[in-house]
Amino acid sequence: MDSGRQDPGTVEHGDYAIETRGLNLWYGDFQALFDVDLGVKRGIITSMIGPSGCGKTTLLRTCNRIIERLGYVRTTGSVNVLGHDIFGDDVELVQVRKQIGMVFQRPNPLPISIRENVLFGFRLHEARLRRVTAAEEDEVLESSLRQVLLWDTVKDRLDKPATGLSLEEQQKLCIARLLPVKPEVLLMDEPCSALDPAGTEAVEELIWRLRGDYTILIVTHNMAQARRASEECVFMLLGRIVEHGRTEELFLSPEHSETADYIEGRYG
Amino acid sequence: MAATAAAMDRRDLAWYTDRAARVLVFIGGISAVVFILGIFVFVTKEGLDFVFGALNLREFFTSIEWRPTSNNPTYGALALIVGTASVTGFAMLCSVPLSLGAALFIAEFATGKTRETLKILVEMLAAIPSVVWGFVGMSIMHPLIIRIFDVPLGLGVLNAGLILGLMAAPIMTTIAEDALKAVPDTYREAAEALGATRWEVILKVVIPASKNGLLAAVLLGVGRGFGETMAVLMASGHAINLPTSVFDSVRALTATIASELGDTVYGSDHYGALFTLGILLFLVTFVINLTADVVVRGIRKK
Numbered sequence: 001m002d003s004g005r006q007d008p009g010t011v012e013h014g015d016y017a018i019e020t021r022g023l024n025l026w027y028g029d030f031q032a033l034f035d036v037d038l039g040v041k042r043g044i045i046t047s048m049i050g051p052s053g054c055g056k057t058t059l060l061r062t063c064n065r066i067i068e069r070l071g072y073v074r075t076t077g078s079v080n081v082l083g084h085d086i087f088g089d090d091v092e093l094v095q096v097r098k099q100i101g102m103v104f105q106r107p108n109p110l111p112i113s114i115r116e117n118v119l120f121g122f123r124l125h126e127a128r129l130r131r132v133t134a135a136e137e138d139e140v141l142e143s144s145l146r147q148v149l150l151w152d153t154v155k156d157r158l159d160k161p162a163t164g165l166s167l168e169e170q171q172k173l174c175i176a177r178l179l180p181v182k183p184e185v186l187l188m189d190e191p192c193s194a195l196d197p198a199g200t201e202a203v204e205e206l207i208w209r210l211r212g213d214y215t216i217l218i219v220t221h222n223m224a225q226a227r228r229a230s231e232e233c234v235f236m237l238l239g240r241i242v243e244h245g246r247t248e249e250l251f252l253s254p255e256h257s258e259t260a261d262y263i264e265g266r267y268g
Numbered sequence: 269m270a271a272t273a274a275a276m277d278r279r280d281l282a283w284y285t286d287r288a289a290r291v292l293v294f295i296g297g298i299s300a301v302v303f304i305l306g307i308f309v310f311v312t313k314e315g316l317d318f319v320f321g322a323l324n325l326r327e328f329f330t331s332i333e334w335r336p337t338s339n340n341p342t343y344g345a346l347a348l349i350v351g352t353a354s355v356t357g358f359a360m361l362c363s364v365p366l367s368l369g370a371a372l373f374i375a376e377f378a379t380g381k382t383r384e385t386l387k388i389l390v391e392m393l394a395a396i397p398s399v400v401w402g403f404v405g406m407s408i409m410h411p412l413i414i415r416i417f418d419v420p421l422g423l424g425v426l427n428a429g430l431i432l433g434l435m436a437a438p439i440m441t442t443i444a445e446d447a448l449k450a451v452p453d454t455y456r457e458a459a460e461a462l463g464a465t466r467w468e469v470i471l472k473v474v475i476p477a478s479k480n481g482l483l484a485a486v487l488l489g490v491g492r493g494f495g496e497t498m499a500v501l502m503a504s505g506h507a508i509n510l511p512t513s514v515f516d517s518v519r520a521l522t523a524t525i526a527s528e529l530g531d532t533v534y535g536s537d538h539y540g541a542l543f544t545l546g547i548l549l550f551l552v553t554f555v556i557n558l559t560a561d562v563v564v565r566g567i568r569k570k
Contacts, residue, residue: 066461071379097463104461108454111477120472121462177462 016080017042017185017215018063023077025058027070032058034239036077040232042184045207045216047230047247049223051262055239056219060187063217064100065093082184098125101178101214103188107170109162109177114154117162117173118144122180140180148176148206168199172206186210188218192225204229223263227251235259311546318540319547328544334508334519336528336538343541345548347508351518354511355500356493358429359436363493364486367437371444371485376470387445394438398498405431405503419515423505426514431503432493440489447481448474480563487560491553497522521545 018040025033033055040046048056061067062079065086079086086096098121109117118141126132141158145151150172154165162173171191178186188207192200200222207216207229220226226233226247233247235258243250243259254260323343327333331344374386405427413422451474459469475482497520505517506527525542532539 064461066457069457069460094463094465097461102461104454104458106454108458110455110458110473120459120464124462124464124468124472174458181463 015041019080021078026074028072032239040217042215044231045211046232047226048219048234049226050236054236056236057189060189060219064097098181099183100185101183103174103191105190106194107167107174109170109173113159114162115158118177125181144176144179148172168195171203185215190219315543315547318544322537348521348524350510352520354425355428358425359432359493363433363437367440368444370441375445375448390438390441401431401435401499402502424515424517425511428500428504431499436489436492439492440485443485444482447478451477484560484564487556491556495553497526521549
């Protein structure tokens with residue numbers, strides 16, 4: 001039997017940061033997700049792999065409802081984040097997104113200074129509640145940039161436009177700007193796909209450093225990345241979850257033939 | 269091999285068509301520039317004799333005595349300048365918030381059919397002839413202003429400003445909407461994912477990112493208002509006057525040229541004075557449009 005493999009079903013409810021039940025999603029008439037049941041455990045890195053168009057990104061983008069920007073999206077089923085149904089009437093989208101930070105495929109810093117980028121979310125959420133002092137902002141700025149190993153690089157040009165940074169630095173900045181509002185969950189949609197190998201390595205190392213402090217759900221095309229940088233792995237195919245388990249076991253002894261075929265590169 | 273070599277210098281119909289098309293397109297492209305330069309040269313030439321002859325610069329800019337047909341003619345254009353400025357200023361006051369609001373709604377909120385319908389409506393608004401606007405000012409706004417505000421005359425800054433505002437709105441809305449649409453969607457997505465509301469996204473991301481385009485839209489609207497003639501002539505009351513309230517009648521630079529040029533003797537001082545007004549208008553609109561252009565280029569460079 002699968003020694004040591006944790007069946008996601010046996011873990012207690014509170015151990016999940018994200019939990020979907022019977023999630024179906026349609027883009028217009030096209031169904032992109034079929035009956036997805038996924039439990040993402042707290043405090044670890046879970047990666048999602050699968051061929052293009054299998055619904056990884058769709059599933060990720062449903063977790064903070066950013067998918068609804070498209071306007072023609074319909075869902076059934078439930079998505080629980082930190083115990084709250086994010087489609088429920090008693091849940092405010094803004095608060096959901098405060099708890100769930102998102103990193104996109106292409107680094108997308110806002111066209112403002114590095115400082116303002118890092119403080120953007122902080123100012124949005126904290127300024128709603130209270131007055132924030134400049135000293136506090138400076139502190140938040142420095143600690144966020146230090147956490148993503150960017151402080152020494154940018155400390156002398158905090159007021160320069162963020163769009164002038166290299167792609168690797170931009171992506172780190174995009175991670176840094178999530179941290180000041182203290183999210184529980186970070187969603188990452190192929191965060192290294194626009195980066196060169198050195199940048200990929202640096203950002204991966206950073207993601208690994210954030211493990212434990214945050215629950216991280218990361219979509220990747222790169223199986224080596226999934227293998228290196230995650231503790232649990234989800235394999236998706238044609239809008240369904242085929243297999244979900246500990247990364248090393250999923251790669252060494254996959255239960256399903258589709259998983260094995262994909263991992264061995266027979267399609268993708 | 270010989271056959272291939274022989275075919276190398278063949279010029280077929282496509283070659284000649286290409287040549288002809290190139291020449292035609294070149295003529296088309298250059299002619300716009302030539303005509304505009306021609307107009308500028310003509311206006312300057314007609315006005316220049318007066319500028320260096322009978323014109324008293326100090327009187328021109330500081331006196332309100334515009335008496336070109338008097339026995340002892342004076343050419344003080346201050347009232348005309350103030351008239352144009354006040355009408356344009358009032359028009360922008362009404363029109364800028366409305367136009368930017370409309371652009372925001374069309375670009376950021378409206379979707380599908382609503383959006384398309386609104387865009388077409390705004391563009392149709394731009395196609396209404398200015399004399400029709402002038403007619404609206406005279407026959408609808410005029411009595412309306414008298415009734416609502418209980419003033420003796422409804423032709424003045426208020427009337428002309430409102431009409432002009434409505435006329436400038438379509439171009440401002442269209443350009444502003446283009447500027448808003450040019451903001452990459454990834455910015456909005458990034459801000460929304462950080463927990464910004466729709467309004468916060470607009471206020472803190474979209475507007476700052478498109479501020480140059482929005483400024484250009486406003487400047488083009490100002491240019492449009494500045495140069496408008498017929499509607500202002502009909503709705504402003506056309507009285508030489510320094511306005512002290514929005515109900516006062518004024519006279520605009522453009523309207524003065526339009527109404528007086530037909531009665532002047534070719535080459536006379538009056539004729540030259542009107543062309544001097546033309547030079548002034550040309551310079552101001554040129555500066556406004558140039559600024560708008562520089563501002564728009566500023567966005568692209570970033």
